Amino acid sequence: MHLRRVHPPAQYRGMPARFVRLNTLALLLAAPLPVARAQHTVDWPVYGGSDDHTHYTTLGQISPANVKQLKVAWTYATHDEFSGSEMQTNPVVVDGVLYGTSPKLRVFALDAASGRELWSFDPQNGAPPTSRIRHRGVVVTGDRVLFNYRNRLYALDRRTGRPIRTFGDSGWVDLRAGLGRPVQGLSVTASSPGVVFEGLLIMGSTVPEALPSAPGDIRAYDVLSGRLQWSFHTIPHPGEPGYETWPPDAWKIAGGANAWSGVTLDAKRAMVFVATGSASYDFYGGNRVGDDLYANSVIALDARTGRHVWHYQVLRHDLWDRDLPAAPVLVTVTHGGKAIDAVAQITKTGHVFVLDRATGAPLFPVEEHAMPATTLAGDRASPTQHFPLFPPPFTRQQLTRAELTTRTPAAHAAALKLFEQYGTKDPFDPPNEKGTIIFPGVDGGGEWGGPAFDPATGLLYVNANEMAWLLKLVPRSDRSLYAANCASCHGDTRAGSAMAPSLLGIAERRTPQQVAQIIREGTGRMPAFGSALEGRAVTDLVNFLFTGHDSSAAAGPDPFGVPYRNAYFDIFVDHEGYPGIKPPWGTLNAIDLNAGRIAWSVPLGEYPKLAARGIRDTGTDNYGGAIVTENGLLFIAATTYDNRIRAFDKRTGRLLWSAALPAAGNATPSTYMVNGVQYLVIACGGGKNGAKSGGTYVAFALPSRQSSRSAARR
DSSP states (O other): OOOOOOOOOGGGTTSOHHHHHHHHHHHHHSOOOSSOOOTTOBOBOSTTSSTTOOOEEOOOSSOTTTGGGOEEEEEEEOOOOOTTOOOOOOOEEETTEEEEEOTTOOEEEEETTTOOEEEEEOTTTTOOOSSOOOOOOOEEETTEEEEEETTEEEEEETTTOOBOTTTTTTSEEETTTTSSSOGGGOOOBOSSOOEEETTEEEEOOBOOSSSSOOBOOEEEEETTTOOEEEEEOSSOOTTSTTGGGSOTTHHHHOEEOOOTTOEEEETTTTEEEEEOOOEESTTOOGGGOSOOTTTTEEEEEETTTOOEEEEEESSSSOOSOOOOOSOOEEEEEEETTEEEEEEEEEOTTSOEEEEETTTOOBSSOEEEEEOOOOOSTTOOOOSEEEEESSSOOSSOOOOOGGGBOOSSHHHHHHHHHHHHHHOOOSTTOOOOSSOEEESSBTTBSBOTTOOEEETTTTEEEEEEEOOOEEEEEEESOOSSHHHHHTHHHHOTTSOOBTTBOOOTTGGGTOOHHHHHHHHHHOBTTBOOOTTTSOTHHHHHHHHHHHHOOOOOOOOOSOTTSOOEEEEEEEEOBOTTSSBSBOSOSEEEEEEETTTTEEEEEEEOOOOHHHHHTTOOOOOOOBOSOOEEETTSEEEEOOBSSSOEEEEEETTTOOEEEEEEOSSOOOSOOEEEEETTEEEEEEEEEEOGGGOOEEEEEEEEEOHHHHHHHHHHHO
């Protein structure tokens, strides 16, 4: 028998030789994959396209000259959307097979050339979803697909979609385990996939932003067995560096400081980089007085051991939910005539920190600015925060009376009333009982889609939101379970907010048993109340949600020492629901990281109803990132209300092409080549900020190339 020489797949690069040999042999002996690798096949093998998170491709069949010819090549309807659902997946394409997830987190494999379903795995076994789940992709490595559903990390057979029973507990690992807390009291999931290095899956997590909350440990699992190999404590334990920046017992009860936006890998250096969020609870820090290291930090770790290499804390003692919103991006820049490997980190406040990749030292000057003092008893704001001088911010930095909307006189009057009521003087005014305007808002500035980077020009492309948010706190003296535990996110009237769905009419969408399960187990950013609400308390709370009759006993003091809760937390809008500030409300920006300047900036998106009245190019809130091509294109969907995907000239920001989508593409697109045809695919999930939900993947290609492929098959 003649055996052809097989080169190890890209996903095994950097792994021990024995691991590579065993798994390559396993792939040879296994039944063939549904679509074999052709000579002209180029993958999109990981979340974001590459482990450095640059969203960059050298594929050039689609070019500035022919991009207007793009047509829909195929669509795949998941039929899994429901009211309020989202679908933020960046599809992974390996060997001509596309792997993605649906709004209910069904995992599937498609023929990447036709959109034909090859297999599907439903972790809910056909049960209807109980709540919205935000999820951004899977990991494909060797013979398996790794993905997260709630607290379960699954390993599926890449050929069949069935759980691999030798992984963890018959196919899955419980992410709540190994955190030093009782498992039943935790809500832990992962909205963004991790990275694979030498047989380790290295990942962050999504945990609640209120208390109770789990800590945001960075962890590495063996991809074959599922065993935990190392952990890095983002809330330091006694004896670990940074422990002194928290109260003595914070490591036992504090939560957050989690890398929910993903992990970035430098395989040559055997280093991983993460960007962490704020500590829980977001808006009051009296129970975590101090700098709260390693919250709001860029952290570099040894990928083999989890050992701390360096860190840079972007924001101390966060009181504004200003998580670092996207994974770090590995870039090479030219400074002082020298090429320097660096890390670029965007922020919700519209800044870019450019840090030396080896040391974490800033490459541009950084200034310390004095901050307003805390107004809530028991808390203490950081006296200073630091700001990079270059590049300049890619969003406006302070909301003034002059920046209020003038769309109509009535809109201006409505915005002015709120502006004067909240009375914010500084963008870093701490939360208080009178109210605070957070600007840029808690969704950015920069957001989770993250930047794209062009190594040829040194340009970093960032889509940004420019919307203010309103926040008001009240003392936690509530005498009902709902007000004490739920009103912070869902509102006093149960009508919901931009951060949490409405609970009105929940009896039409869920059963009492489903609601009780969500309360006990939590979901995403919602904490699990299993340890705080037991027995009759859960029954009383469910009864209130279904009947409006409040029979609960007095809530009593907060067990986690947080004496305040949100009374109001939502986007600052006028009387018709449009942003209360002047446009642009969303932008696309090109930032020169060599010179430290903004190269260009254009509005991104528009509101169809306003456009019909001649108010065009306002920009909209946008979620999901761009991809940049070597030959001059920048592709992005992201815009919430106009349901379009666009291509821009990466040098100038000029719009070259756009196409309608069935729902907003609040995700990062992928591009790949199968049998000589380049495709561009986007997940159209919608569902953000009241927009309609969707569940369809749409792939585009050049018609002439599709025709050539069909002719060749005949």
